[in-house]
Amino acid sequence: MADYKIEEVKSFDYERPEIKNGYTDQTLYVNLSDDAIAVKPVAEKTKQTFIGGRGYNLWLLWRAVSADTKWDDADNAVCIASGPLGGTPVYPGSGKSIVATLSPLTGSVMDSNVGGYFGPYLKFSGFDALEIQGKSDDEMIVFVDGVEGRIHLFKSEGLPDDAYALSSALTEHFAKGKPRNISVVSAGPGAKNTLMGCLNFSWYDNKRKRARYKQAGRGGIGTVFCNKGIKALVARWDSVTLDTNSPADKEALKEVGKLHSREIVALDPKQNEMSVIGTTHIVTIMNDYDTLPTHNFRYGSHPEAPNLGQAVYRRIFDPGFDGCWMGCTVACSHGIKDFVPMTGPYAGKKVFVDGPEYETVAGCGSNLGIFDALAVVEMNFYCDAYGLDTISVGTSIAFVMECYEMGLIDASHTGGLELYFGNRLAALELLHQMARGEGFGKIVGQGVRRMKTTFARDYGADEKILTDIGMESKGLEFSEYMTKESLAQQGGYGLALKGPQHDEAWLIFLDMVHKLFPTFDDKAEALHWFPMFRTWFSLCGLCKLPWNDIVPEDNKDTDEPAKVMKHIQWYARYFSSVTGRKVSADDLIPMSEAVYNFQRIFNLRMGYGRRAHDTLPYRAVGPVTELEYESRQQRYDEVLKDQFKLDIADKSIAEKVALLRENREAEYRKLTDAVYKRRGWTSDGIPTQATAKRLGIDFPEVLDVLKQAGVDR
Amino acid sequence: MITVGGQQLPWSEGMTIADILADLDDGNQYAVVRVNDQYVSRPNFGKTRVPDGAQVFLIPMIAGG
Numbered sequence A: 001m002a003d004y005k006i007e008e009v010k011s012f013d014y015e016r017p018e019i020k021n022g023y024t025d026q027t028l029y030v031n032l033s034d035d036a037i038a039v040k041p042v043a044e045k046t047k048q049t050f051i052g053g054r055g056y057n058l059w060l061l062w063r064a065v066s067a068d069t070k071w072d073d074a075d076n077a078v079c080i081a082s083g084p085l086g087g088t089p090v091y092p093g094s095g096k097s098i099v100a101t102l103s104p105l106t107g108s109v110m111d112s113n114v115g116g117y118f119g120p121y122l123k124f125s126g127f128d129a130l131e132i133q134g135k136s137d138d139e140m141i142v143f144v145d146g147v148e149g150r151i152h153l154f155k156s157e158g159l160p161d162d163a164y165a166l167s168s169a170l171t172e173h174f175a176k177g178k179p180r181n182i183s184v185v186s187a188g189p190g191a192k193n194t195l196m197g198c199l200n201f202s203w204y205d206n207k208r209k210r211a212r213y214k215q216a217g218r219g220g221i222g223t224v225f226c227n228k229g230i231k232a233l234v235a236r237w238d239s240v241t242l243d244t245n246s247p248a249d250k251e252a253l254k255e256v257g258k259l260h261s262r263e264i265v266a267l268d269p270k271q272n273e274m275s276v277i278g279t280t281h282i283v284t285i286m287n288d289y290d291t292l293p294t295h296n297f298r299y300g301s302h303p304e305a306p307n308l309g310q311a312v313y314r315r316i317f318d319p320g321f322d323g324c325w326m327g328c329t330v331a332c333s334h335g336i337k338d339f340v341p342m343t344g345p346y347a348g349k350k351v352f353v354d355g356p357e358y359e360t361v362a363g364c365g366s367n368l369g370i371f372d373a374l375a376v377v378e379m380n381f382y383c384d385a386y387g388l389d390t391i392s393v394g395t396s397i398a399f400v401m402e403c404y405e406m407g408l409i410d411a412s413h414t415g416g417l418e419l420y421f422g423n424r425l426a427a428l429e430l431l432h433q434m435a436r437g438e439g440f441g442k443i444v445g446q447g448v449r450r451m452k453t454t455f456a457r458d459y460g461a462d463e464k465i466l467t468d469i470g471m472e473s474k475g476l477e478f479s480e481y482m483t484k485e486s487l488a489q490q491g492g493y494g495l496a497l498k499g500p501q502h503d504e505a506w507l508i509f510l511d512m513v514h515k516l517f518p519t520f521d522d523k524a525e526a527l528h529w530f531p532m533f534r535t536w537f538s539l540c541g542l543c544k545l546p547w548n549d550i551v552p553e554d555n556k557d558t559d560e561p562a563k564v565m566k567h568i569q570w571y572a573r574y575f576s577s578v579t580g581r582k583v584s585a586d587d588l589i590p591m592s593e594a595v596y597n598f599q600r601i602f603n604l605r606m607g608y609g610r611r612a613h614d615t616l617p618y619r620a621v622g623p624v625t626e627l628e629y630e631s632r633q634q635r636y637d638e639v640l641k642d643q644f645k646l647d648i649a650d651k652s653i654a655e656k657v658a659l660l661r662e663n664r665e666a667e668y669r670k671l672t673d674a675v676y677k678r679r680g681w682t683s684d685g686i687p688t689q690a691t692a693k694r695l696g697i698d699f700p701e702v703l704d705v706l707k708q709a710g711v712d713r
Numbered sequence B: 001m002i003t004v005g006g007q008q009l010p011w012s013e014g015m016t017i018a019d020i021l022a023d024l025d026d027g028n029q030y031a032v033v034r035v036n037d038q039y040v041s042r043p044n045f046g047k048t049r050v051p052d053g054a055q056v057f058l059i060p061m062i063a064g065g
Helices: A044-050 A054-064 A118-124 A163-174 A189-193 A218-227 A250-270 A281-288 A310-316 A358-364 A373-386 A390-406 A424-436 A439-444 A448-459 A463-469 A487-494 A508-512 A520-540 A565-579 A585-605 A626-631 A633-643 A653-679 A689-694 A700-708 B017-022 B042-047
Strands: A005-013 A026-031 A036-041 A078-081 A097-102 A109-114 A129-133 A139-145 A150-157 A182-186 A199-205 A210-216 A230-236 A335-339 A351-354 B002-004 B007-009 B032-035 B038-041 B055-059
Touching (some): A026 A150, A044 A585, A054 A129, A078 A218, A109 A520, A118 A199, A118 A230, A129 A139, A163 A182, A199 A218, A210 A218, A250 A565, A310 A373, A351 A373, A373 A424, A390 A448, A439 A448, A487 A508, A487 A520, A520 A585, A565 A585, A585 A700, A626 A633, A633 A653, B017 B042, B038 B042
Parallel strands (some): A139 A230, B002 B055
Antiparallel strands (some): A097 A109, A139 A150, B032 B038
């Protein structure tokens, strides 16, 4: 390893507060412009309204920025928080960190959640959240040493650029012989040279004796991190027990934690085997139901998709216990050891690859027409090491491949890269260029929205077709589900706060296959309830997988199987036992609703958050081309005849494509109306003052934003 | 014999997943079934034969990412 230098710029001693019922009731503030370090108390009103996690991040960010702040302004903040339940070792999925910032891709608020140990270690070190403002010309390391009760700012030189080597180097540097006490947050060169940078959050794998990592992928948070001059964040904490989070009722917590943990141990082997194959089982299932994106979301299945499915990854994942937080029995964070990349700076060297998960397999595999599992693993490895979001990378490369095949761009634009679907070496070379900020990769690294402008303005490409096939909404690239046949999932993507990411409302299977939302009202209700409940996990520092990926055996016989009410009741008990705030299952949605609406109003404040921003590219709604229509002609003909009651006997394919588009776009508008109404918003998608008051977010500055938008009631 | 959701059932030559589910009261609820290590979705239930001795797991729901 090259020599490196880490030099202290400032240190700040603090008295670590006793954690009480999952909270420290203070946050840590760092400004890299002037090396300021401060501890801020959390007001009781903030705690009651925003709960923690994403809620705290949004409140800190709201106060840090103004309506004019841009992502690369010094005032923009990167906020990271756990949550009151975060760091609990006996309840599965309790180690999530949540990150928020103003996004370079969307210009508005972005949130992303991630495993690893940083969030819990930050809290146990004395802080419910960390807020970093300002910028430095140096490569800065912020070290939160909870063991010593000291914050250090270091400037560094000569450390590795990529997250794979950097996580290891810093873990070793700060560990003092106990690497499990260290968690590192880092990005990488790709985050610096594109707008789609991710953050890597590490944890130490004792069995394999190595630092491993998970990613806060979406929206370019890693790009903001690099723009601030942050090389890494490091947290140090010692042992974690049930008492570390100081639960209000330890016995009740043990009891409910045991119930959920044991159920997972008993049922995961009978259900999705996530502790063996992660989320890779979803690949072939989506393929079977024509919802696996292939060839830039043109189609939903491909005969070679099983080459990317669980049967392959079952063989190549390194067996072992792979929880990204202590004691999590889902343990789905699998990896591949002794992988040897064929390209790039690690070509020919053995590396450990964390992943892949479903989204990466679909985004960097099927959606690029690449059905080679090892090529996907290599894309996964380099995206992580470079600090790039596998979803935005996959969806962006899929877009340029379709543009290339359609003749909208050619080799003179791509620097000679022949970017046809399935060309894995070209895809990998493009990824390396993106990380270096060179060649055509520099353009692709700006994301789909900016590429559409560049291709139309500079290359003369047809703007209308670019709009139809460029898979972004609000500036964020789509995650990896093909939504043409699920109106509810179209809403799940188009009406999401930050853009088309499935963590808010993954309804595609419940809607399309289980047929649980047959009417508009059913879909609108689902697009209220599911985003709200999923938000709750991000307030508390939890992973959503234990909620509904492994379900009780009698769940199917309950009134609302999609909600998995038994688990929701357990979550209410979990929340009560840690925080001492007695809640029932019915109380969880209003908690999220306050934060969810606040985030919507935050979007409005930043110039977004209206109906005009909740749009979708038509590729997400129906077939753009005649070729797509013809590939599923029987299905689309039936939709026109049976659902829309149209006589299509004499219609050409082109006419049928147009008719389907007219009717499906009308349905999406109708759904939008129904969802806005259900959420208590105006017809322009803005929460009313009455909604803000009902939810307790009627702060004067919030009401000012609504009034300025013309919402006076 | 095969095992379906923990219950032992007699096996017959040519038996498909659709045949097994047809004999269950709630067989129409399942969109995905696992036969040993293989995940099979409803569109393929009728054409997927179940071998003798198979462990058949009825996957209650696919909840996704």
